[in-house]
Amino acid sequence: MRLSYGFLLTRTSTCTYTRSFIPSPVRIPLSKTPTHRSFHSHAQGGLRHPFKLGNFLQKFKSPLILTPELLTGEHRDIKDYYDFEDKLGFGRYGEVYIGRLKSDPSGSTRHAIKVIPKSKVRGLYDLKQEIDMLELLDHPNIINIIDVYEEPHTIHIVTNLCTGGELFDHIVKKGTVSESDASRFTKQILEALAYCHGKHIVHRDIKPENILFKADDEMSPLCLVDFGMSRIFKDDELMNASVGSPAYVAPEVLDLSYDEKCDIWSAGVILYLLLSGEVPFGGKTDDEIYSAVAKAKLEFPQRNWANISDEAIDLVKHLIEVDISKRLSAEAALNHPWIASSAANRKEPLLAAIENMRLFTSHKKLKRIALGYVASHLVKTKESEAVKLQKLFKTLDNNNDGFLPVDQVVQVIVDNSGSVDETYKRQLEDSVREIDTDRSGSLDIEEFIAAAMQQATYLKESHINAAFQKFDTDGSGSISREELIAALGSTADVDDIMRHADLNKDGVIDYPEFEAVMREKSFEVRKSLSRARSRHVSK
Structure with a gap:
């Protein structure tokens, strides 16, 4: 380049x-x-x-001579604690090795070990500063210092191992x-x-x-x-x-x-x-x-x-x-x-879609149906999210018939999930069948978009409101049991949906309650409603 x-x-x-x-x-x-x-x-x-x-x-032609135990105040031979394996490369002060922790009976604990000859250190300022700084930091995207071992002529700094x-x-x-x-x-x-x-x-x-x-x-x-x-x-x-x-x-x-x-x-x-x-x-x-x-x-x-x-x-x-x-x-x-x-974190479209599909199957029934409405709305209005997912859908639709068989979707997820066992694969198949809302054995474009769309898309106020209007067919400002039955096509899940979504127990699902389901903030809304009821009673 x-x-x-x-x-x-x-x-x-x-x-x-x-x-x-x-x-x-x-x-x-x-x-x-x-x-x-x-x-x-x-x-x-x-x-x-x-x-x-x-x-x-x-x-300063000669290196700064360091006295034993100048950094840590104690002498510890690192070979009493670690077996040295492959050399990883060279650091600013010396070589870096992979070390296997002896105290781990499984032999699977490995760390990076910087081997720093004291004769090569012209001054302790930077070296000690780096150690001091790392001891203050604990973050998944920052190197983690595990230990420091000091011998008369060598310093060993042990950190977590990065192999990529x-x-x-x-x-x-x-x-x-x-x-x-x-x-x-x-x-x-x-x-x-x-x-x-x-x-x-x-x-x-x-x-x-x-x-x-x-x-x-x-x-x-x-x-x-x-x-x-x-x-x-x-x-x-x-x-x-x-x-x-x-x-x-x-x-x-x-x-x-x-x-x-x-x-x-x-x-x-x-x-x-x-x-x-x-x-x-x-x-x-x-x-x-x-x-x-x-x-x-x-x-x-x-x-x-x-x-x-x-x-x-x-x-x-x-x-x-x-x-x-x-x-x-x-x-x-x-x-x-x-x-x-x-x-x-803006993963590649397929990986992001797979992650979203996994999340979809954990949503409550009402939210899954609502996401279907949002998907339909996105397709009709040709919003950018729908266009992107349609392109992805076409790359997976091998025979260009507009449908993705459940077993094919399962295999795509497995292929992008690393090593999986048969139990996981069966559970995955059950989950994908939940995305297949019409039980046809395949996902159409709207079912696919409903499950694969980004959360930031469906949580837009306009989309939540559009989905609510699909349920609220009489325009009353709330969703009744009858409207739920019409949307579901049966009475099978109505009681469970009302128990979960009707937070103030007035027999209907109003817009704040519906929004709470979509945003999965039921607990916070329930507390808010409880406080509101308390204020009403106190008056």
């Missing part, structure tokens, strides 16, 4: 050189091919205050990803950042190389790693350390005056890269890249963005926003329509 700055996408790394007596550690971002450039302020439109790396390192590789490699392999995947990845990155920022921790080196897949599976959760550049910040505090990686750094970081929203800019650059295959600000050298970042001229060339939705582009613009006061926070970005409206 060729990027806009004219060469193949390559990893970036961030090097840190510190000594304990230096008040503010100097951090120098390096590319994979060591150019040894730092970035500097662009306040006057050019680079200034050049940093002489060679002169700096000449002062880097998001960077995923991008290189695929070139670009679908909006579905980009939304799913971005949501997880933003959730991790919202959690960090809520804990007053800023990462300061967000890039695809620092985001891992937990498992070797495209649907695997992501995990944010490498907190060596992170720090705790105070409200309204501006930081001034030179940190980050060239293509992903925020312009205010180049000017050495920034807050936690520098992470949001970096997340926006990753989103831009996911959708287009290119970074927004490039150049042939690090200095050229920094200059492009400082100018921050954000463009969306047609060759890459013609088929990307307006909502996705709008989010990119709100993340890669020069004005920090206008740049979205992580929490606000999670509420952006492109993220918030995507059910199942």
Whole structure:
């Protein structure tokens, strides 16, 4: 995949050189091919205050000598606790291995172990900071530190094991990803950042190389790693350390005056890269890249963005926003329509439809019938959700007769659910038959849409109201037993529906009660009605 700055996408790394007596550690971002450039302020439109790396390192030719047990205060031999297996790769300080926990008799507990020779550590600042930060964090999309073992000459950091590789490699392999995947990845990155920022921790080196897949599976959760550049910040505090990686750094970081929203800019650059295959600000050298970042001229060339939705582009613009006061926070970005409206984290259409079908069978009878009405309404009005699901339906309709046999639908779900046993398959078949409301043995387009549509679609007020009107044939503003019988075609389930939906027990289902069923908030509505009755009695 060729990027806009004219060469193949390559990893970036961030090097840190510190000594304990230096008040503010100097951090120098390096590319994979060591150019040894730092970035500097662009306040006057050019680079200034050049940093002489060679002169700096000449002062410290020898590594900092560490004394035993300096980090943890106790000596523990990790080989008493873990058996070392395959090497995973190389971290910033040393090699990373898979370790099998000896105390687990099943032998199935495996963790990642960073092996860090103390002789290779020039200063403890970053290493200890990374450990301290990780001990403060507990989130499903953030690497979890399990333990630290220290020997006289080695430190071992044990974390949860991520076997799926880097998001960077995923991008290189695929070139670009679908909006579905980009939304799913971005949501997880933003959730991790919202959690960090809520804990007053800023990462300061967000890039695809620092985001891992937990498992070797495209649907695997992501995990944010490498907190060596992170720090705790105070409200309204501006930081001034030179940190980050060239293509992903925020312009205010180049000017050495920034807050936690520098992470949001970096997340926006990753989103831009996911959708287009290119970074927004490039150049042939690090200095050229920094200059492009400082100018921050954000463009969306047609060759890459013609088929990307307006909502996705709008989010990119709100993340890669020069004005920090206008740049979205992580929490606000999670509420952006492109993220918030995507059910199942905007999974691929088939997987999202399968998940929705599973949920459909757990709904109450009244809601399932109502969803059928909504589906009919969507088809007639040709709403976008119906159009998308019709296209999906056609891809599954092998003989083009407008019907999907129940056993075929079951097999599609099984094929996308991993390993399943016969018991699960029988239960699944029973569930799919519940979707087949007319008991024909096949699903027609409206039955399919009723079960597969996104929750955000059917919970629109207009759709709930349209479904209610279908039941309320006499326009009285409530659904009577007779109207229910007419809709069901029998009396079989009427008592159960009334018991569940008629919350105030007045013999009819009014609109608030119907809406409660659709939104599955019966308990909250029941409490509200109870309070209302109490107020009425007290009067």
